[in-house]
Amino acid sequence: MKTLVVYYSFDGNTRLIAQAIAETAGADVLELRTQDQPQSKGFSKYFWGGRQVFMKVRPALLPLDKDPAVYDLLFIGTPVWAFAPAPAMSSFLEKTAIRGKRVAVFCCSGGGPGRTLGRMAEILAADNVIAGRMHFVEPRRSPQVSADKARQWAKEVLVL
Structure with missing residues (x-):
């Protein structure tokens, strides 16, 4: 099964x-990068990130070096910003046609996942078939x- 993270x-x-996940699944990796990569640090990054989410900013992404359409299984991950996926991930999900795939979504945060996993799965x-969710x-x-x-979660998704 051809897999992409x-x-x-x-x-x-x-x-x-x-x-x-990529090491465990033997997957290719696609890191999303924005054209204007933010440099905020400390507390200001939380203010800046939250503002981006609430204003529904969709930053332009740099060209993708992998085509998700040629993969069978996608693991898709984002940080949680203001209880939602990071704007860069929202740009990817809204602008990339992902159809007929098994998809597992994950997020990372300093607290709870908020609506992040639900929003990603809903989109x-x-x-697609949602093969797993993890925070x-x-x-x-x-x-x-x-x-x-x-690694353990990736193994579970791979055998489903």
């Missing part, structure tokens, strides 16, 4: 999980534990 990461938490469910809390605080959890 698609993710956006601002602070590296989602990247850590995406890499663990994707009409034309990771602050993966970089316990990288080994988080990576192990990601």
Whole structure:
């Protein structure tokens, strides 16, 4: 089964999980990058990110170096921003035709997932099979534990 891990990461938490999943699944990796990559740090990144979500900003993405259409299974991951997917992920989901795939969605946050997993699944469910959902809390605080959890989840999704 040809597998792709698609993710956006601002602070590296989602990247850590995406890499663990990709290693376990033998998957290709597609990291989403915006044309104007934000540089906010500290508390200002939360204000900036929340504003982006509430204003429904959809940043332009750099060209994708992988075509999701040629894969059978997609793992799609995002950080949680203001209880929702990061704007870069929303851009990807709204502008990329994903049809006839098995899709597993995941998110990373410092608290709960909010509406993130539900929104992602809702967008994707009409034309795809949702094979799994998973939330990771602050993966970089316990990288080994988080990576192990990601590997185990990836194995479960692969056998479904």
